[in-house]
Amino acid sequence: MSRTPSFAASAARAPSRRRGEGFAAAALALALLAQLGWLQHDRLAASPQLRPLLASVCGTLGCVLPPWREPSAFALLSRDVIAPPDRPGVLRVQASFRNDARWPQPWPTLSLRLSDVDGRTLGARRFLPADYLPAGGARTDLIAPGxxxxxxxxxxxxxxGVVGFDFRFE
Incomplete structure (x- = not known):
């Protein structure tokens, strides 16, 4: 009866050991990718290519994606600044716009600049949604596509002497 030498016995166990090491390396790589994804989730969610995939993953896992932000997708349909004759010192700002983004997004910040006949700025201000949306009204925090x-x-x-105005969405 011959005994198997010790070096031959350890070599016979090597494939299963290597397989375990491979699984461990794959698990560690997946954990690293998950951590990187978590740390970069705002940037990844801002990608039009990755957002649908992330939305389905978050739907399955119960996570929440940050809101889509694309101020350039707001189309200004009409705008006007008028001085009501019965209210001296007051200007009425009116605008209509549409969200042309592919996804719902938060109501935009409205930047308004007023100028005189020579184009000099007489006043400028940024209006947050709370400044221009009616208080207590039935509205959502997001404006839907279209x-x-x-x-x-x-x-x-x-x-x-305000004669000119400029609207921008941020």
Whole structure:
């Protein structure tokens, strides 16, 4: 009877050991990818290519994606700044816009600049959604794709002679 030498016996066990090491390495690589994904989830969710995949993964796992933000996708349909004759020193700001993004996104910040006949800025301000949306109204925090909205609010006239205005979405 011959005994198997010890070096031959350890070599026979090597394939199963290597398989375990391979599984461990794969598990560690997946854990690393998951951590990187978690740390970069805002950037990944802002990718139009990855967002549908991430939305389905989050739907399965119960996580929440950050809201889509694409201010350039808001289309300004109409805008006007008028001085109501019965209210001196007040300007009425009116605008309608539509969300042309592929996904719902938060209501935009509205940047308004008022100018005189020579193009000099007389006043400028950024209006958050809380500044221009009616308080206590039935609304959501997001504006749906294709949804159009009209807003109107009053501001104090910064100086006499306002003749020009510029709207921007942020």
């Amino acid at each position: 949804q159009a909205s009209q807003i109107a609010f009053d501001i104090a006239e910064p100086a006499p």
